[in-house]
Amino acid sequence: xxxxxxxxxxxxxxxxxxxxxxxxxxxxxxxxxxxxxxxxxxxxxxxxxxxxxxxxxxxxxxxxxxxxxxxxxxxxxxxxxxxxxxxxxxxxxxxxxxxxxxxxxxxxxxxxx
Amino acid sequence: xxxxxxxxxxxxxxxxxxxxxxxxxxxxxxxxxxxxxxxxxxxxxxxxxxxxxxxxxxxxxxxxxxxxxxxxxxxxxxxxxxxxxxxxxxxxxxxxxxxxxxxxxxxxxxxxx
DNA sequence: TATAAATGCAATTATTCGGTTGCGCAAATA
DNA sequence: TATTTGCGCAACCGAATAATTGCATTTATA
Numbered sequence: 001x002x003x004x005x006x007x008x009x010x011x012x013x014x015x016x017x018x019x020x021x022x023x024x025x026x027x028x029x030x031x032x033x034x035x036x037x038x039x040x041x042x043x044x045x046x047x048x049x050x051x052x053x054x055x056x057x058x059x060x061x062x063x064x065x066x067x068x069x070x071x072x073x074x075x076x077x078x079x080x081x082x083x084x085x086x087x088x089x090x091x092x093x094x095x096x097x098x099x100x101x102x103x104x105x106x107x108x109x110x111x112x113x
Numbered sequence: 114x115x116x117x118x119x120x121x122x123x124x125x126x127x128x129x130x131x132x133x134x135x136x137x138x139x140x141x142x143x144x145x146x147x148x149x150x151x152x153x154x155x156x157x158x159x160x161x162x163x164x165x166x167x168x169x170x171x172x173x174x175x176x177x178x179x180x181x182x183x184x185x186x187x188x189x190x191x192x193x194x195x196x197x198x199x200x201x202x203x204x205x206x207x208x209x210x211x212x213x214x215x216x217x218x219x220x221x222x223x224x225x226x
Numbered sequence: 227t228a229t230a231a232a233t234g235c236a237a238t239t240a241t242t243c244g245g246t247t248g249c250g251c252a253a254a255t256a
Numbered sequence: 257t258a259t260t261t262g263c264g265c266a267a268c269c270g271a272a273t274a275a276t277t278g279c280a281t282t283t284a285t286a
Contacts, residue, residue, distance in 0.1 A: 230285075239276085242273070250266105252262090256258085
């Protein structure tokens with residue numbers, strides 16, 4: 001039962017659900033209408049999303065509205081942070097290190113031949 | 114063979130590998146030393162990461178240096194973009210809509226009792 | 227009150243996944 | 257040249273996954 005955010009957003013259907021309910025809270029039935037899979041399948045996805053706190057429930061009579069807990073998505077953003085430096089700033093210190101290593105590797109290859 | 118970035122970063126070991134080689138390119142053996150799993154297991158992870166272009170290979174004799182393709186990580190960042198508005202700006206238009214829906218739901222619940 | 231609707235939960239099944247083991251091949255080394 | 261090293265690939269295995277089907281429960285409605 002590995003229920004972390006990364007595993008949750010790995011499934012394309014779940015990502016679609018997340019995008020769908022980000023705009024407005026929806027019931028499982030309403031969500032299922034947007035997909036080919038059954039209501040039960042959607043319900044299962046919602047359970048997984050709920051377990052890792054990516055979505056919140058809001059009971060209203062016999063209907064349950066699911067809505068995104070955008071705050072939880074920050075966890076992914078937080079993990080991404082460490083790489084943002086690399087892709088945004090192509091010529092920073094880290095990049096220099098990589099360049100140096102690349103040169104070394106090429107030199108070694110040259111020596112071999 | 115669903116080989117997209119999201120599925121690739123779902124596995125914690127793969128995320129650890131990514132973080133590891135983000136700092137400097139490494140060979141499979143060197144990477145495997147950082148984990149409990151075997152070299153072959155790491156190699157399998159590297160194949161998956163390579164297939165979805167999250168890492169690049171650099172042959173040097175019989176050694177193969179793997180390094181992060183940080184650019185590919187942007188895909189995750191791009192998907193996250195749609196939610197950033199929500200979590201960063203708690204009182205925007207979208208939030209108002211959600212608030213309204215919440216009120217409606219509560220009202221309906223009140224009527225029921 | 228009887229029926230319909232909305233939902234969750236359990237059992238089942240086919241598929242995928244992560245890992246190990248064993249092998250073969252190319253490159254380095256003694 | 258013989259041996260060691262670094263690596264990828266294929267076969268196999270147990271666990272997890274996504275989906276379906278069937279059922280039970282609660283709430284709304286005729």
